[in-house]
Amino acid sequence: MLVTGAAGRVGHIVVPRLHAAWDLRLLDLARPGDLPGEWVTGSVTDAGVMAGACRGVDAVIHLAALAGEDSWDRLMAVNVSGTRTVLDAALAAGVPRVVLASSVHTVGFRPAGQPVPADCPPCPDTLYGVSKAAVEALGSLYHFRFGLDVICVRIGSCFVRPVDRHALSLWLSPGDAGRMFEACLTATAPGFRVIWGVSANSRGxxxxxxxxxxxxHPVDDAERFAAAVPPDETVSAHLGGRLFTTTELGRPIGQG
Structure with missing residues (x-):
């Protein structure tokens, strides 16, 4: 199995959990010294690199991306064109299944506190959110046109523990992240799916x-960290959070 963006934050969380059950090929721009697996160094925007990386694997987890607001040109080149390069390489290599990392920011302007189905229409909060909505659209195209099984995971807030009060409703624990990707890899004939990458949070x-x-089947709940999370005097009205719904478009604001 190939994991792109393996050296990133989510990669560092899920790779050790997947390593116990799968032979992993890991791809990123640089190789860290703390993750097990066969390494390929390169970019998902490089068709030659991706062709070699996809050769002989039975699934791809595509995590590589600019993981926050950035310029339009960079987001389109890495997040959108990079995803198309991954899908093209997987298709050419006969890889039957691709799991695409999407984001809560595809629907960041959905009102917080209201039930949100996993496949609700996009209402992105940033250009980054637009790029992830395009990633989902590409996944749909490659399933219905070419027959790839594609699962898009709208990841909430994947950290070791919730980083703020907003994350108490969107947290994806490390353990649940492993369980989620395992389910994506083992489900029988999933077709095209969109699911939420969140834990079983009481405030979710x-x-x-x-x-x-x-x-x-998530088992963790961010509520056990609630007492230790710093208070937030102004709670965001939207899923994307204040930072993402009010920032200047195209200005980098960090990961999300």
Whole structure:
């Protein structure tokens, strides 16, 4: 199995959990010294690199991306064109399944506190959110046109522990991240799916039904960290959070 963006934050969380069950080929711009697996150094925007990386694997987890707001040109080149390069390489190599990392920011202007189905229409909060909505659209295209099984995971807030009060509803724990990707890899004939990448949070409003139908059964709850999370005097009205719904478009604001 190939994991792109393996050296990133989410990669560092899920690769050790997947390594116990799968032979991993890991791809990123540079190789860190703390992750197990066969390494390929290069960019997902490089068709030659991706052709070699996809050769002989039975699934791809595509995590590589600019993981926050950035310029339009950079987001389109890395997140959108890079995803198309990954899908083209997987298709040419006969890889039957691709899991695409999407984001809560595809629907960042959905009101917080209201039930949010996993496959609700995009309402992105940033150009970054637009790029991830395009990633989902590419996944749909490659399934319905070419027959690839494609699962898009709208990841909430994947950290070791919730970083702020907003994350108490969107947290994806390390353990649940492993369980989620395992379900994506082992589900029988999933077709095209969109699921939420969140834990079973008491304050959560993101639907877990679609993930459970795929075999993802989260067990962790951010509520156990609530007392230690710093207070937030102004709670965001939207899923994307204040920073993402009010920032100047195209200005880098960090990961999300």
């Amino acid at each position: 409003c993101c639907s877990l039904r679609e993930g459970r139908e795929l075999g993802y």
